[in-house]
Amino acid sequence: MISVIARQKLSKLRNSKMLLIFLIVAAFISLLVFLPIIIMAGVQGAKISGAVALETYFGYISFIGHVAALLIGATCWRQDLRDGTILTFAARPLSRFSLFFGKVIGCVAALALYFVVALLLFGIFDLFIFSYVPPASFLLYVVQQFLSLIVTFAIVLFFSNFFNPVLAVVLSVVLFFVGGIGGLLAQLTSGVWQAIGVGIQAITVERSISYSPSAMLGADVESLRPIWNAIGYFLVWIIALVSSSALLFDRRELLTKRS
Amino acid sequence: MSVAAIRFDSLRKVYERRRSAREALKGISFEVPAGEIFGFLGPNGAGKTTAMHIVMDFIYSTSGSCEIFGISSTDPSARARVGFLPEIFSFDGFMRGEHFLRTFGKLASRTKEQIEAAIPELLEFLDMPEAQRQRIKSYSKGMTQKIGLAQALIGDPDLLILDEPTSGMDPIAKAKIKNLLKKLRGEGKTIFLSTHILSDIEDIADRVAIINKGEVLAVDSLGKLLHVEHKAYRVQFDSSDNQLVAELQSASAFKRIAEGKYEITCDTRTAKDQLLERLLKSDADITLVRPAGASLQHRFLQLLQHEELSDD
Numbered sequence: 001m002i003s004v005i006a007r008q009k010l011s012k013l014r015n016s017k018m019l020l021i022f023l024i025v026a027a028f029i030s031l032l033v034f035l036p037i038i039i040m041a042g043v044q045g046a047k048i049s050g051a052v053a054l055e056t057y058f059g060y061i062s063f064i065g066h067v068a069a070l071l072i073g074a075t076c077w078r079q080d081l082r083d084g085t086i087l088t089f090a091a092r093p094l095s096r097f098s099l100f101f102g103k104v105i106g107c108v109a110a111l112a113l114y115f116v117v118a119l120l121l122f123g124i125f126d127l128f129i130f131s132y133v134p135p136a137s138f139l140l141y142v143v144q145q146f147l148s149l150i151v152t153f154a155i156v157l158f159f160s161n162f163f164n165p166v167l168a169v170v171l172s173v174v175l176f177f178v179g180g181i182g183g184l185l186a187q188l189t190s191g192v193w194q195a196i197g198v199g200i201q202a203i204t205v206e207r208s209i210s211y212s213p214s215a216m217l218g219a220d221v222e223s224l225r226p227i228w229n230a231i232g233y234f235l236v237w238i239i240a241l242v243s244s245s246a247l248l249f250d251r252r253e254l255l256t257k258r259s
Numbered sequence: 260m261s262v263a264a265i266r267f268d269s270l271r272k273v274y275e276r277r278r279s280a281r282e283a284l285k286g287i288s289f290e291v292p293a294g295e296i297f298g299f300l301g302p303n304g305a306g307k308t309t310a311m312h313i314v315m316d317f318i319y320s321t322s323g324s325c326e327i328f329g330i331s332s333t334d335p336s337a338r339a340r341v342g343f344l345p346e347i348f349s350f351d352g353f354m355r356g357e358h359f360l361r362t363f364g365k366l367a368s369r370t371k372e373q374i375e376a377a378i379p380e381l382l383e384f385l386d387m388p389e390a391q392r393q394r395i396k397s398y399s400k401g402m403t404q405k406i407g408l409a410q411a412l413i414g415d416p417d418l419l420i421l422d423e424p425t426s427g428m429d430p431i432a433k434a435k436i437k438n439l440l441k442k443l444r445g446e447g448k449t450i451f452l453s454t455h456i457l458s459d460i461e462d463i464a465d466r467v468a469i470i471n472k473g474e475v476l477a478v479d480s481l482g483k484l485l486h487v488e489h490k491a492y493r494v495q496f497d498s499s500d501n502q503l504v505a506e507l508q509s510a511s512a513f514k515r516i517a518e519g520k521y522e523i524t525c526d527t528r529t530a531k532d533q534l535l536e537r538l539l540k541s542d543a544d545i546t547l548v549r550p551a552g553a554s555l556q557h558r559f560l561q562l563l564q565h566e567e568l569s570d571d
Contacts, residue, residue, distance in 0.1 A: 007362075008351075008362055011351075011354075012351050012353070084345060084347065084349050085349065088343075088363070090317055091315050091343035091345075091411075092338060092363070092366040092414075093335045093336055093337075094335055094366065253318040254317040255318060
């Protein structure tokens with residue numbers, strides 16, 4: 001049952017062309033990014049340029065991915081409630097949890113699809129331009145980036161229980177910026193400000209990526225530990241936010257204009 | 260004794276707003292017997308959709324309970340035998356008819372073989388075989404409502420809950436839906452349908468409940484609900500016989516409806532019989548003989564205390 005709902009949600013998102021637009025934007029930006037790096041390759045060598053391209057490309061992909069996650073999360077079930085299609089699903093012998101998780105899995109699958117296609121796009125560029133093979137630990141970086149998107153999705157999903165999609169997105173962005181300020185404060189030398197910064201980071205689900213791909217070049221097991229910690233941190237937040245949203249959805253009345 | 264298809268027991272619903280509360284249902288209690296077409300009538304805003312949405316567990320009751328075939332409506336398994344059509348059915352336009360029905364067939368726990376056999380059969384039954392390959396966004400309003408009905412039927416439910424099923428349909432589509440509902444009743448299915456268009460159910464419902472402002476005003480079989488002490492009868496006829504018209508004009512309740520069309524209200528059965536006998540002897544064409552005040556519309560308006568609006 002959950003898989004049927006998830007597949008339907010994924011088709012809905014695919015047919016909304018939203019993912020396609022994000023991918024076109026990603027491809028366009030990456031082309032712009034690669035041009036100066038291609039020129040740089042002649043000066044510094046393909047390997048370094050490849051690493052820089054990878055880092056830069058994923059920076060943009062991640063940014064666009066966060067925008068996609070915000071939009072998809074804010075409308076995950078809200079849009080279906082608005083257009084009334086959720087009632088047709090809810091009329092089936094399904095629990096609210098099945099309905100909710102079906103929608104969430106469909107949305108996560110859409111984000112995964114975006115990420116995988118973005119990865120493939122980079123793979124093609126890399127193969128033809130830089131001939132750069134990233135280290136195996138790069139996969140950890142990819143997982144961390146993807147989980148970071150899911151955290152954004154989970155935050156806006158949580159807010160969408162209380163607010164309309166626009167407000168949920170705005171609040172999520174505000175949270176993101178406050179988290180960024182927390183990150184800046186945490187870097188200060190003053191103990192008090194540092195503590196405040198760390199506190200702000202904790203409550204705003206701070207999502208900075210632990211290591212950049214270039215830092216991972218030749219990384220040993222010890223230096224990868226913070227990535228594992230970040231992955232764990234992201235997973236804890238995802239589970240907490242998605243399960244609280246599920247509980248709220250379970251108690252929610254599916255009120256339409258006609259109710 | 261068979262279990263009722265739906266049972267409402269002192270069902271109450273209050274919509275709480277920040278600064279106000281609105282009581283949409285004021286403790287309604289009635290049963291929908293299995294195997295019948297049950298009309299749920301009421302003006303707009305009477306509480307019909309609220310009651311239906313509680314049955315479907317879309318919204319929660321403030322107090323009281325509701326059961327589907329003896330199972331609490333809050334239990335998802337209660338909906339295993341139910342097909343539901345919302346008032347204004349809409350679905351993702353990118354889906355083709357068959358894809359859409361396949362999705363909902365799976366959600367109704369039907370096997371792949373059952374679904375593949377049911378899709379063309381249902382679309383044929385609903386007189387829209389061409390809809391199978393078309394995208395929902397290209398459907399007309401009537402077709403959209405019918406594909407909604409098809410998704411309600413794909414699980415072969417014992418109970419159909421239809422919220423204003425003929426909403427926005429043209430008279431031909433309405434007539435087809437009525438025939439379809441009769442056919443489904445013939446197959447032993449229970450149909451619980453809400454409407455504010457009385458003519459939609461007058462000739463098909465076995466039983467009706469009339470609701471207004473959250474209160475059920477009457478629940479009975481259509482026959483009993485319309486059974487009143489018929490002291491008066493309305494007789495309508497067409498005639499070009501001036502002598503006959505002049506003779507009957509002396510009757511107290513003589514009314515000229517249009518050119519050559521007349522109506523007389525007889526106070527007693529004997530007066531009605533005498534009038535009919537007189538009309539049969541003349542060249543008059545009798546077009547209507549009906550107990551005055553025996554239409555569903557009259558009874559509905561009477562219960563809603565708007566009797567003055569009735570034509571009867």
